[in-house]
Amino acid sequence: MQLIDATAAERLYSEMGAAVEVSGGSAANTIAGIASLGGRAGFIGKVNADQLGDIFAHDIRALGVEFITAPARGGRPTGRCLIFVTPDAQRTMQTFLGVAGEVGPDDVDAALIKRAQITYFEGYLWDAAPAKQAYLKAAQIAHEAKRKVALTLSDKFCVDRHRAEFVDLVHGHIDVLFANELEIMALYETATFDEAVSAVRGKCDVAVLTRSEKGAVIVSPHDTVEVKVQPIAKVVDTTGAGDLFAAGFLYGLTRGKPLGECGRIAAVCAAEIISHVGARPEAKLAELIG
Amino acid sequence: MQLIDATAAERLYSEMGAAVEVSGGSAANTIAGIASLGGRAGFIGKVNADQLGDIFAHDIRALGVEFITAPARGGRPTGRCLIFVTPDAQRTMQTFLGVAGEVGPDDVDAALIKRAQITYFEGYLWDAAPAKQAYLKAAQIAHEAKRKVALTLSDKFCVDRHRAEFVDLVHGHIDVLFANELEIMALYETATFDEAVSAVRGKCDVAVLTRSEKGAVIVSPHDTVEVKVQPIAKVVDTTGAGDLFAAGFLYGLTRGKPLGECGRIAAVCAAEIISHVGARPEAKLAELIG
Numbered sequence: 001m002q003l004i005d006a007t008a009a010e011r012l013y014s015e016m017g018a019a020v021e022v023s024g025g026s027a028a029n030t031i032a033g034i035a036s037l038g039g040r041a042g043f044i045g046k047v048n049a050d051q052l053g054d055i056f057a058h059d060i061r062a063l064g065v066e067f068i069t070a071p072a073r074g075g076r077p078t079g080r081c082l083i084f085v086t087p088d089a090q091r092t093m094q095t096f097l098g099v100a101g102e103v104g105p106d107d108v109d110a111a112l113i114k115r116a117q118i119t120y121f122e123g124y125l126w127d128a129a130p131a132k133q134a135y136l137k138a139a140q141i142a143h144e145a146k147r148k149v150a151l152t153l154s155d156k157f158c159v160d161r162h163r164a165e166f167v168d169l170v171h172g173h174i175d176v177l178f179a180n181e182l183e184i185m186a187l188y189e190t191a192t193f194d195e196a197v198s199a200v201r202g203k204c205d206v207a208v209l210t211r212s213e214k215g216a217v218i219v220s221p222h223d224t225v226e227v228k229v230q231p232i233a234k235v236v237d238t239t240g241a242g243d244l245f246a247a248g249f250l251y252g253l254t255r256g257k258p259l260g261e262c263g264r265i266a267a268v269c270a271a272e273i274i275s276h277v278g279a280r281p282e283a284k285l286a287e288l289i290g
Numbered sequence: 291m292q293l294i295d296a297t298a299a300e301r302l303y304s305e306m307g308a309a310v311e312v313s314g315g316s317a318a319n320t321i322a323g324i325a326s327l328g329g330r331a332g333f334i335g336k337v338n339a340d341q342l343g344d345i346f347a348h349d350i351r352a353l354g355v356e357f358i359t360a361p362a363r364g365g366r367p368t369g370r371c372l373i374f375v376t377p378d379a380q381r382t383m384q385t386f387l388g389v390a391g392e393v394g395p396d397d398v399d400a401a402l403i404k405r406a407q408i409t410y411f412e413g414y415l416w417d418a419a420p421a422k423q424a425y426l427k428a429a430q431i432a433h434e435a436k437r438k439v440a441l442t443l444s445d446k447f448c449v450d451r452h453r454a455e456f457v458d459l460v461h462g463h464i465d466v467l468f469a470n471e472l473e474i475m476a477l478y479e480t481a482t483f484d485e486a487v488s489a490v491r492g493k494c495d496v497a498v499l500t501r502s503e504k505g506a507v508i509v510s511p512h513d514t515v516e517v518k519v520q521p522i523a524k525v526v527d528t529t530g531a532g533d534l535f536a537a538g539f540l541y542g543l544t545r546g547k548p549l550g551e552c553g554r555i556a557a558v559c560a561a562e563i564i565s566h567v568g569a570r571p572e573a574k575l576a577e578l579i580g
Binding site: 013014016017018019020021022023032050051052055058059060062063233276277278280282 | 303304306307308309310311312313322340341342345348349350352353523566567568570572
């Protein structure tokens, strides 16, 4: 994933092929997945009062997600991500954050966070100063309310930009960590995945480490659980695989499932999302997890 | 398909589930298909200078389609169709035409039409007075330039609304007619498909009559060609099946293919479109037709 500005976004869009518009945003995809699983969820994030913002708000509310963050009026437009998908389902993401990075401490709804079992953050928005302040405030509220805090490292390059802060975060403030193989190796600057597993063990309650077609590994202080991928007919677009894996896992956790079952639910959700274009579920996930 | 106004569109949207936004419009889908097949095509149609209009223009131009109709500024927004797809891939369409019905005679680019082998019209816009005048002007230009004119009847209810005018059109001004089983039976008010085939034979050069999973029948004055459906793994969303069938058929015609081969190409295009959500091809159709 690469961050781009408005000019680059416009130039790139003018050069890209015909596209499909789907609501997105990493954490928003996860929250949408949890709602599609039948979980209760809220979302805090900033859109503008433009057509794309209206669509975003519609889609997430239509799933039953509580989304009351006031949209911006004027200023930067709703953020967007231009995603190019190759025939072998790999994607390149170019993100124009737009107004998304302006979500700030004033947008943090303390009551919503106190009600939530888990507050989940995406590493991506650490690039935006007001968003980072919002995270810190929200995490503090969650912990003071004896709630859990989860984080996804989001992206290898994002980890590279914020390594010291992320290590500090993970070791002091995060209960559930999500990362893929490249991200966790980048966090600890290790040469192998196994070394990264050793490095993260015990630093947070649970680390959920995804490895694409090799499945996932769940690392708790005294246990390691392997999760297999769910077979599907055809991988169309891997966008959102990690987001939906997190959705399934968090849903399982909030329902008190054992880690292996959380991982199985997560793998089912990831399989659904990679079977079609876009990072929002097309099927009702609750009906797929059995 | 049902036409709705802005208020109904807003109410319905607020009640519908999370959605995927894809450029659409019946004739625009057909033109997109022709471009995806490697054909040269232009499009005349009205959007507003809003985000949805920008997306529409982007998508069709990105396929190489010539689209120079000036967007409206202010007034009605870009049209949209709210489509509900059931698990068995059937769809219900609620269309808010927005500014689309305001395409008028002044938007008709005579040079573009004179260059085109075939000018293709959708029956849908017959509901809008300025669009109808645009059609009549364009058809006259095409015929004066010794070019062919094609029409899709679009929708059974549309045929019911305009039967007398459509019969007159088909019998006097149309070279290639597209209709599905229900539409052609509605046009001639026949009880059976076979009676409708007899009624339309000889009234235009070619009538292309689609019958969903039963394939299609191509009716020329002295010949009848049956077209089989192309097998696919899973029908996801039948939206656009007729539009893409027309795309394949028109492409074949412009390349001088025999009617049976035009039908085969058409069936391949229809199969691609019903295998995913949305009425624009996700694959490069040129690579599918062999």
